[in-house]
Each structure stands twice: as C-alpha cells, then as structure tokens.
C-alpha cells in the first residue's frame with residue numbers, strides 16, 4: 445500500500461511562546477530550531493517577525509534548516525493594500541521561504557474583533573495570500589476559529605478557505621483556536637470538507653492541515669481525528685507548549701504516527717527511525733531551556749513512561765519487557781526503570797554503576813542499601829536523574845569506595861547591598877571556607893571580588909565556589925580546570941516541608957561534564973552541597989591528582 449505523506453508543522457517558537465511564563469531568547473530559539481530540524485519536522489514556524497525584538501532577531505540570522513523556515517503573521521488590515529500593510533511587510537521582510545498568515549473565518553470574530561464586514565475580511569484573506577504568492581513564497585493560511593465559525597455559518601467559514609485557496613495557499617489549516625471542539629466533531633467537519641458536502645466545493649485532504657488546542661485535553665486526539673478523516677498536515681509543539689492549555693503535543697503525536705496502527709501502515713513523515721530515538725532528548729532539552737521539571741508522566745518520553753514499580757509488573761518485565769510495555773523505550777530514546785528493592789531494581793542499579801566505572805557483583809547487599817538511600821533522599825527533595833555525579837558519590841559511599849580527600853570544617857558567606865561614597869548601589873559578596881586535609885593540616889580559602897568594575901558581583905554562590913576552590917593545597921591541581929556552566933534552582937517538597945533543590949552543571953578542561961545536586965531549606969547551603977559534590981566527584985575520578 446502506498447503511504448500518504450503527512451506534513452509536520454512545528455509552532456513551538458510561535459504558539460509555544462504564547463504560553464504564559466514562556467519567553468525564549470533568540471539563542472534559545474536557535475537551539476530549539478536545530479533540535480526540531482534534527483527531529484525531521486517539515487516546517488519550523490520561527491515566530492512573528494516585527495512583533496517583538498526577539499522574533500525579529502531570530503529571523504535576522506535564521507538558522508539554516510532542512511525544514512522550511514516559516515514566518516507567522518496576520519492577514520492585512522482593511523482599508524489598505526497588502527503592499528502597504530506595515531505588519532505584513534515586517535513578516536515578508538524576514539525573507540522566509542514560507543509565510544503562514546492567520547485570518548478570521550468566523551463571522552462573529554469578523555464583526556466583533558475586527559469590526560469589518562465579512563466581504564472585507566474575505567478580500568483581506570485573498571489579497572494577503574496573493575501577495576505572499578506573488579513574492580514567490582509558499583503561503584499557508586491558518587483559518588482561525590474555523591470549527592466555531594463553521595458551526596455558526598459553514599458557508600462563510602468555507603468561503604474563507606476558498607479565498608485563501610484561490611489566491612494560491614498551499615495549506616489551509618483548520619484551527620480549533622479555543623480548543624473546545626471534540627475529536628468526533630473535527631472528523632465530521634474534515635470529512636465534509638473533503639467530500640464537498642460542506643456547502644462549497646470539495647477541498648483535497650492533501651491541502652488541509654489541523655491546528656488544535658488542548659483545552660479539553662484532547663488536542664492530540666483531535667489531530668489524529670483530522671488525519672483519520674484525511675487531513676495531511678498537523679501543527680503542534682514540543683511538549684504541547686502553547687496558548688492557555690497548550691497545543692497538540694508533537695512529542696506524543698510523532699511516535700504515535702510512526703509506531704502505532706493504523707498510522708504506521710498508512711502514513712509516512714519526515715521523521716526517520718534514528719531521529720525518533722532523539723525524541724526524549726528533544727523533550728528534555730526544551731524543559732532545560734524553560735527550567736522546568738520534566739513531566740514524569742509524559743507519554744513516551746517521561747521518566748515514568750517505562751517505570752515499572754508494582755511487583756507483578758517488575759518481575760514480569762525482567763522475563764520479557766513486552767509484558768508491560770507498549771513499545772520498546774529505546775525507540776523513542778527513553779529507558780526502562782525498575783525502581784527499588786527487588787532483583788530487577790538491582791540489575792538496573794548495577795548497570796548505572798558500571799556506566800560510572802564501578803563494578804559490583806550481583807547480590808552485593810550494598811545494592812539494596814543504595815536503592816533505599818536513593819529512595820529516602822528523593823523523598824527529601826533530591827533527584828538523581830540529572831545529577832549522576834552525586835548519585836555516584838552516594839553509591840561509592842555505600843560500597844565503601846569513597847575516598848575522603850578533605851573535610852569541610854566551616855564556611856561563611858556574606859552578601860551586602862549598600863551605597864558607596866558616590867551614592868551608587870553596590871552589591872558585594874565574600875566567602876571563606878576552611879577545610880581539613882587528610883594529613884590533618886587546615887586550609888582556608890577566601891574570596892571577594894575586590895577588583896570588580898561593575899557595581900554588582902556574581903553573588904554568594906559564586907563567592908562560595910571561588911573560596912572553596914581557592915586553597916585545597918596538594919589537591920589544587922586536580923580541580924583547577926573545573927568550570928561551573930549552569931545553575932538551576934527549584935523549590936520542591938522534601939517530605940512535608942518545602943525545600944530548595946539546586947542542580948549545578950560543571951565542565952573541566954577536557955570537556956568532560958557532570959552535574960550534582962544539593963537540597964536544603966537554605967539556598968546557599970543547598971548550593972554548597974552541590975559544589976562540594978562536584979569537587980569530590982572530580983577527585984574520586986582523578987584519584988586526587990591532576
């Protein structure tokens with residue numbers, strides 16, 4: 445059977461940025477675009493050029509992608525030509541090969557929101573799309589509020605689609621803008637459009653796209669319903685980011701289309717099998733950018749998506765993973781977790797330790813202890829998914845393989861905000877750390893950014909880091925090249941109390957990277973724990989020498 449090609453259109457950088465609390469920097473947009481390109485989507489909607497400086501800067505140096513880079517905008521306003529509409533001009537000036545314009549298709553919105561006549565709106569759609577096509581670009585038309593408009597006046601909603609089609613739009617994208625249309629209704633409307641029973645001419649499925657919102661938690665189901673009925677483009681976002689409750693989640697849709705029937709047999713997409721293995725990484729990368737905790741129960745890519753906790757599940761999984769898994773987690777770059785206190789949990793743990801260069805024989809009682817410590821600590825707010833170095837230290841400790849290179853006797857950190865003699869606000873931090881080395885000698889490291897030309901220093905955590913690494917005597921050479929590359933803070937639950945969790949990423953002069961975690965009600969102390977783990981991990985790995 446010949447497969448139908450489905451087009452995947454990503455709008456993470458535009459509709460995703462309409463999520464409350466999300467504001468990508470230009471650099472972040474570039475990184476996300478690269479990830480999307482590697483994944484194999486067909487279109488990347490980079491934003492709305494001219495609407496804000498970040499989006500404009502993104503298009504000023506748009507990344508070279510295999511996917512078609514697309515600028516988003518709206519149809520021209522009434523009373524001016526497409527050539528003279530400044531908002532449309534900014535969109536066109538981004539010089540992207542494709543342009544997607546949102547336009548009204550619901551008479552209620554035409555009269556209420558735009559305050560123009562339905563005919564004027566039809567002309568705005570027609571002229572705007574024709575303008576894009578005349579400039580040699582591919583035109584997409586996002587039919588805003590299409591399903592609601594269709595319910596009120598199907599003739600007018602389809603006339604809007606027709607105006608865009610007549611003007612040369614490649615894709616007519618049916619938007620469930622308010623997210624209230626259920627999948628069965630979406631299928632019914634798409635069916636009618638393709639069959640030509642909707643009041644006007646028939647629209648081929650190869651020209652129809654679907655853009656759903658998740659206001660009833662059915663954006664993915666709505667997209668699949670449209671595809672079932674014949675639509676050939678799906679618009680969505682990574683992790684379902686988007687206005688209000690979000691958009692259709694491509695991270696759930698892509699593996700469904702590739703791995704599940706009837707989609708796998710009927711359709712093909714631009715996502716290759718090996719790119720699918722990058723899906724979990726792509727999802728986590730976005731969470732990293734947003735400083736969000738990855739949603740554990742996210743379909744396919746969540747840390748719990750293939751976690752088998754119940755005893756019956758875990759024991760069967762060891763015999764054959766297919767017993768409790770709908771797909772092999774490796775296909776989407778995820779992995780199986782069998783948590784805690786059973787034989788399978790130990791196998792899992794031994795694998796993690798081997799990766800860290802620590803070989804432990806089967807049935808070593810320390811394995812159970814490590815599992816218990818991990819469980820207790822995670823209950824107190826720690827997380828070891830992202831802090832492999834701290835996990836390794838914990839495991840080494842339980843196994844009696846942890847070398848004690850030094851002990852911290854005390855630290856002290858002061859941050860001060862004051863006015864200097866010129867009346868300017870100055871913020872300064874200083875820290876002192878005293879350690880005892882193995883030979884009993886004491887060392888004290890001190891740091892204050894005395895030579896700062898700026899009026900604000902890098903804060904108490906940086907001062908502590910500099911003081912901790914300022915004087916470790918003979919151990920100094922082993923830690924000199926360590927650099928702190930990222931610092932993430934989160935308030936989380938430790939038992940019944942809110943605590944601060946800090947995760948810090950490090951890199952050394954060889955490019956090796958590692959991450960550590962610290963937890964405390966006190967943010968400075970949580971940070972100190974993570975800093976200390978970083979130095980200890982490096983010393984364990986290097987045996988205390990450079």
Ligand SMILES: CC(=O)SCCNC(=O)CCNC(=O)[C@H](O)C(C)(C)COP(=O)(O)OP(=O)(O)OC[C@H]1O[C@@H](n2cnc3c(N)ncnc32)[C@H](O)[C@@H]1OP(=O)(O)O
Pocket residue numbers: 459462492494495496518519520521522531546547548557558559568588621687
């Ligand atoms: C369904 C969606 O998600 S569509 C995407 C929505 N995204 C955004 O709005 C984010 C980016 N938007 C912006 O930065 C701004 O709204 C801009 C720069 C585009 C426009 O800003 P402003 O000129 O200040 O207009 P403002 O945002 O107040 O209002 C939008 C105007 O566009 C008009 N408009 C809205 N949709 C359309 C359309 N499809 N075609 C033509 N005009 C439209 C409105 O009637 C309103 O005009 P009015 O000011 O004469 O009443």
Ligand SMILES: CC(=O)C(=O)O
Pocket residue numbers: 459546586587588589619620621622655657
């Ligand atoms: C265009 C768009 O984002 C919507 O109608 O939801």
